[in-house]
Amino acid sequence: xHAICGGFPxxxxxxxxxxxxxxxxxxxxxxxxxxFSGEVVRSQVHAYSxxxxxxxxxxxxxxxxxxxxxxxxxxxxxxxAEISHWATAGGRHAPLVAATVGRAMEALTAAFDAPIGxxxxxxxxxxxxxxxxxxxxxxxxxxxxxxxxxxxxxxxAWLRLLLVDAEVFRGRLRAASVADLALLREHCPVxxxx
Numbered sequence: 542x543h544a545i546c547g548g549f550p551x552x553x554x555x556x557x558x559x560x561x562x563x564x565x566x567x568x569x570x571x572x573x574x575x576x577f578s579g580e581v582v583r584s585q586v587h588a589y590s591x592x593x594x595x596x597x598x599x600x601x602x603x604x605x606x607x608x609x610x611x612x613x614x615x616x617x618x619x620x621x622a623e624i625s626h627w628a629t630a631g632g633r634h635a636p637l638v639a640a641t642v643g644r645a646m647e648a649l650t651a652a653f654d655a656p657i658g659x660x661x662x663x664x665x666x667x668x669x670x671x672x673x674x675x676x677x678x679x680x681x682x683x684x685x686x687x688x689x690x691x692x693x694x695x696x697x698a699w700l701r702l703l704l705v706d707a708e709v710f711r712g713r714l715r716a717a718s719v720a721d722l723a724l725l726r727e728h729c730p731v732x733x734x735x
Contacts, residue, residue, distance in 0.1 A: 554578070554585050558626075559645045561638050570638035572627035572646050576620050576653050581611040587625040588661050588702060594694045603688055603702060606680050607659055610704060614657050622650070622658030624705065648721035650707040657706045664690055664699040676709035 548557050554577045561570035575585055583589055588607060592600045614621035624646065629638045650656045659680060662668035669690075679687035680702040690701040 554582065556585075557646075557649055559642050559649070561642050561645075567630075569630040569632075569634070570628065570642040572624065572642040574622055574624045574646055574649065574658070576622045576656060577611070578620070580615075581621050586623050586659075588623060588659055591661050591693055591700060592691075595691050599688075599691060602682060603680070603691075606682050606688060606702070609683055610657070610659060610680065618654065620653040620656040622653070622656045622707075624658055624660040644721065647707070647710060650711075651722040653707075655708060657704070660703050660705055661700045662703055664701060669701050669703065672703050672705065675705075676712070677703040677705045680704045 548555055554575045556573065556575045558573045559571065560568050563569050573587075575587075577585075586607070589604065592603050595603070611621045627639070627642060629635045629642070660672065660677070662672050662677075681687040688702055690699055692698075693700050
């Protein structure tokens with residue numbers, strides 16, 4: 542298995558996509574992240590589109606919670622981020638592929654200033670439990686309450702918005718992110734339009 546990493550500037554953010562490929566160069570895993578250097582542009586955050594089919598009150602609470610999180614990141618000179626579009630091909634190697642693309646993305650976060658971001662995780666695939674074990678917390682409004690899971694009608698997924706702090710995540714993984722980033726740069730072809 543090998544990986545390809547691509548960075549694409551999209552206005553105020555840089556979108557990174559990691560692809561894991563097998564010996565036959567078939568993509569067997571992928572993950573995407575957007576890191577915002579300044580103001581967070583709503584149209585570049587995938588989680589907003591996931592909320593389009595939810596009820597108006599719930600959607601507003603989620604949007605306010607994300608706006609609060611992004612604003613807090615900017616106030617604290619942290620990099621606001623969103624992780625999305627992770628997927629693995631089925632089969633017996635799927636857990637290894639998922640761990641590999643996740644670890645590669647974790648390594649990439651070392652290139653940014655204390656990233657903190659949002660992720661929409663699927664309860665039915667075990668993503669929520671795994672991210673909670675690694676330090677993710679349910680996204681909430683100003684620490685008052687956590688937002689509940691919601692059904693994404695087009696896909697049938699049962700999603701939950703989680704807040705993931707890269708520092709906490711690394712600590713739980715016991716990851717050496719700077720060393721992992723150097724390893725990623727050394728072994729992963731990087732394609733960039735920047």
